[in-house]
Amino acid sequence: xxxxxxxxxxxxxxxxxxxxxxxxxxxxxxxxxxxxxxxxxxxxxxxxxxxxxxxxxxxxxxxxxxxxxxxxxxxxxxxxxxxxxxxxxxxxxxxxxxxxxxxxxxxxxxxxxxxxxxxxxxxxxxxxxxxxxxxxxxxxxxxxxxxxxxxxxxxxxxxxxxxxxxxxxxxxxxxxxxxxxxxxxxxxxxxxxxxxxxxxxxxxxxxxxxxxxxxxxxxxxxxxxxxxxxxxxxxxxxxxxxxxxxxxxxxxxxxxxx
Numbered sequence: 001x002x003x004x005x006x007x008x009x010x011x012x013x014x015x016x017x018x019x020x021x022x023x024x025x026x027x028x029x030x031x032x033x034x035x036x037x038x039x040x041x042x043x044x045x046x047x048x049x050x051x052x053x054x055x056x057x058x059x060x061x062x063x064x065x066x067x068x069x070x071x072x073x074x075x076x077x078x079x080x081x082x083x084x085x086x087x088x089x090x091x092x093x094x095x096x097x098x099x100x101x102x103x104x105x106x107x108x109x110x111x112x113x114x115x116x117x118x119x120x121x122x123x124x125x126x127x128x129x130x131x132x133x134x135x136x137x138x139x140x141x142x143x144x145x146x147x148x149x150x151x152x153x154x155x156x157x158x159x160x161x162x163x164x165x166x167x168x169x170x171x172x173x174x175x176x177x178x179x180x181x182x183x184x185x186x187x188x189x190x191x192x193x194x195x196x197x198x199x200x201x202x203x204x205x206x207x208x209x210x211x212x213x214x215x216x217x218x219x220x221x222x223x224x225x226x227x228x229x230x231x232x233x234x235x236x237x238x239x240x241x242x243x244x245x246x247x248x249x250x251x252x253x254x255x256x257x258x
Contacts, residue, residue: 002039004029009043012149015134016048019088023136024145031144034067038210040148041069050074052212054098056129056153057203058223062194066202069150070212076219079247081157083130090138090152091231091251092131094224095175095185095239097168098158099124099200101218107208114197117204120214123161124168126247127221128239130155131228158219159247170195174242175225179235185226196222 008029015022024030031037045052053073059066077083085091102122105112132154135141146152162168171194177185193199199222207214214220231237233251240246 002036005031005036005039005043008040008148009047012040012044012134013047019086021136022134024141030142031148033144034147037144037147041150042210044150045070045072048072054156054219054221055203055207055214056151056156056221056223057199058151059193059199061192062198064193066193066199066206067147067151068203068206069147069153071153071156071219071221075153075155077155077157077249079126079128079157079159079249081155081249082252083155083157083249085132085233085251087233089154090132091233092152092228093177093179093231093237093249094129094131094228095177095226095241096127096129096221096224097124097170097173097191097196097241098127098156098219098221099196100161101214101216101220103216105204105208105214107211107213112201112204112208114201117200118197121200124165124244125161125219126159126239126241126245128157128237128247128249129153129221129224130157130249130251155249156219156221157247157249158221159245162244165244168244173225173244176240176242177226177229178238178240179229179231181236184229187226190225190227191223193223199223
């Protein structure tokens with residue numbers, strides 16, 4: 001681990017634990033590319049001493065290079081879930097579809113392909129991702145700095161396995177996001193990354209190359225179908241995918257952090 005990655009990780013961990021946001025990262029600590037950002041992610045995991053229960057993975061469009069960040073076990077919860085927040089938190093929520101794995105995908109010389117990783121999926125789940133930031137101004141940070149901060153993940157809530165999930169048309173499914181009973185987002189085929197098969201294959205190879213291979217029971221969330229909505233403290237957030245089910249989370253305090 002480089003000194004820069006360790007120093008950046010120390011600041012991000014302190015921000016997580018204290019709630020004090022960072023104005024930024026000094027030039028000598030700022031990751032200059034994705035590889036440096038992934039080194040910071042790993043250093044944060046080690047400093048926190050937290051288990052990784054899964055991953056978030058996404059891409060700007062169906063041809064763009066994906067990126068990924070770990071989901072920390074204390075922040076992965078079944079629906080209905082409660083996450084503690086304060087008015088200062090970002091409190092952005094997204095409607096997502098996640099996959100749970102039936103078997104390990106260990107490191108090997110030959111890359112994993114889409115068919116093989118899809119065969120390793122146990123189930124799909126309706127899910128909600130909660131976003132926050134360790135920076136004072138998330139919008140002013142570089143893509144690598146945001147990647148180092150686990151792509152702003154602050155919590156993840158998943159519904160039960162979807163019956164007959166292999167028949168889902170991931171490219172045209174309708175998603176709805178409601179806050180306190182009022183629909184605020186609706187989209188059909190709204191995930192810009194396209195079909196999650198490509199993302200899962202990329203992630204299997206990425207995670208194995210970093211010494212954290214995907215394992216049976218891991219959950220992988222594959223990007224927003226609605227874009228973000230900001231939910232106030234105390235809000236009840238519900239996500240429903242047409243014909244597939246729903247997930248629900250409530251934002252409540254006092255604050256607790258990982």
